[in-house]
Amino acid sequence: MAGTDVPAGESSRRFARVRQVFADSFGTGEVGASVAVTLDGELVVDLYGGRRDAARTLPWGRDTIANVYSTTKGITAICANRLIEAGKLDVDAPVATYWPEFAQAGKGTIPVRWLLSHRAGVPALRKQLPPGALYDWKYMTEALAAEAPFWEPGTAHG
Numbered sequence: 001m002a003g004t005d006v007p008a009g010e011s012s013r014r015f016a017r018v019r020q021v022f023a024d025s026f027g028t029g030e031v032g033a034s035v036a037v038t039l040d041g042e043l044v045v046d047l048y049g050g051r052r053d054a055a056r057t058l059p060w061g062r063d064t065i066a067n068v069y070s071t072t073k074g075i076t077a078i079c080a081n082r083l084i085e086a087g088k089l090d091v092d093a094p095v096a097t098y099w100p101e102f103a104q105a106g107k108g109t110i111p112v113r114w115l116l117s118h119r120a121g122v123p124a125l126r127k128q129l130p131p132g133a134l135y136d137w138k139y140m141t142e143a144l145a146a147e148a149p150f151w152e153p154g155t156a157h158g
Contacts, residue, residue: 007049009034009062015045026050032060080116091116101141105148114154121149123158 011019015037022035032050036043052060083089089098091113096103098112107120114120125143133139150158 007047009045009047009049010043011045011047018045019047022047023049031056032064034060034062034064034066077116080112095120099141099145101145104146107149107153110149110153118157119154121151121153121156121158122147123150 007023032052034048037045048060050060052058052064092111095110095112095115096108110120
């Protein structure tokens with residue numbers, strides 16, 4: 001059934017409800033999606049279905065590429081809160097306390113709190129990225145550190 005609105009793929013009996021909820025999502029406006037769940041090292045859900053375009057003409061396949069955007073926000077929040085709890089991160093301290101290079105371009109006083117809440121004024125990079133830059137830690141951290149705020153830090157969200 002690949003490429004239809006009915007999910008294709010595998011799921012263990014124990015996760016039949018996940019398959020049903022996933023299938024039901026296509027009747028609520030979802031165009032296409034995939035979901036995979038690993039539990040104790042075992043792949044227990046690996047589903048995909050729907051369409052990969054708004055016109056619903058192209059099937060969503062097992063290997064359809066999707067943007068994941070904000071998937072790291074939850075893990076970042078967990079890690080930051082664990083560091084706060086352990087007394088190793090002060091959200092009111094300047095980001096530059098932990099990342100000195102971030103102080104460039106007028107960002108020296110921006111507190112960690114504003115970075116975590118998207119109020120630091122640095123939602124993107126202005127310059128075009130070369131191919132592969134997103135996977136280059138050194139390139140990206142240097143580019144973000146050098147970027148000037150898009151607005152006065154602390155005054156807007158973005």
